Amino acid sequence: xxxxxxxxxxxxxxxxxxxxxxxxxxxxxxxxxxxxxxxxxxxxxxxxxxxxxxxxxxxxxxxxxxxxxxxxxxxxxxxxxxxxxxxxxxxxxxxxxxxxxxxxxxxxxxxxxxxxxxxxxxxxx
Numbered sequence: 757x758x759x760x761x762x763x764x765x766x767x768x769x770x771x772x773x774x775x776x777x778x779x780x781x782x783x784x785x786x787x788x789x790x791x792x793x794x795x796x797x798x799x800x801x802x803x804x805x806x807x808x809x810x811x812x813x814x815x816x817x818x819x820x821x822x823x824x825x826x827x828x829x830x831x832x833x834x835x836x837x838x839x840x841x842x843x844x845x846x847x848x849x850x851x852x853x854x855x856x857x858x859x860x861x862x863x864x865x866x867x868x869x870x871x872x873x874x875x876x877x878x879x880x881x
Contacts, residue, residue, distance in 0.1 A: 770820065773871065776880050780820045786870035790822035790863045791815030798824055798855040802837075809834060822863065826852065 770780055795815035802810040812831035816823040827834025840848030 773875075776875070777878055778871070778874050778880065782874045783867070783870055784817070784819050786867055787820070787822040788815070788817040790866050791817065791824055793866075794822065794855065794859045794863065795824045797859045798826065798852055801851040801855040801858075802826075803849050803851065809837060824852075 774780065792815040795813050799810040799813040802813065804810060809826070809831055812828060812834060813824065813826045816825060826838070836844070836846055837849050838852050839850075840846050
């Protein structure tokens with residue numbers, strides 16, 4: 757299960773930054789940091805019996821986005837826990853959405869700070 761936070765107008769912003777001379781690859785470390793920090797927030801929000809679910813949350817390094825995934829072959833029930841499963845009487849925990857609400861403002865500030873840093877570093881300010 758992957759939860760994505762869509763930043764409105766990010767594609768247009770990236771195009772504008774590229775026109776200024778900033779390469780999106782320059783933001784890769786910022787996206788990596790955001791994914792790692794968001795994964796930690798999500799892991800703290802997961803319901804716990806054994807801790808397996810929280811251990812299955814990971815941030816993925818990507819060139820132009822921050823992606824956090826939960827579940828996979830080791831924790832195939834991550835989606836059922838997050839969204840619920842009515843037939844099995846599993847109520848939705850919504851741990852991904854809860855963490856997203858907590859971390860989204862921080863992610864925006866981190867990305868903005870990195871963009872400003874890269875603009876200054878390249879002498880574009």
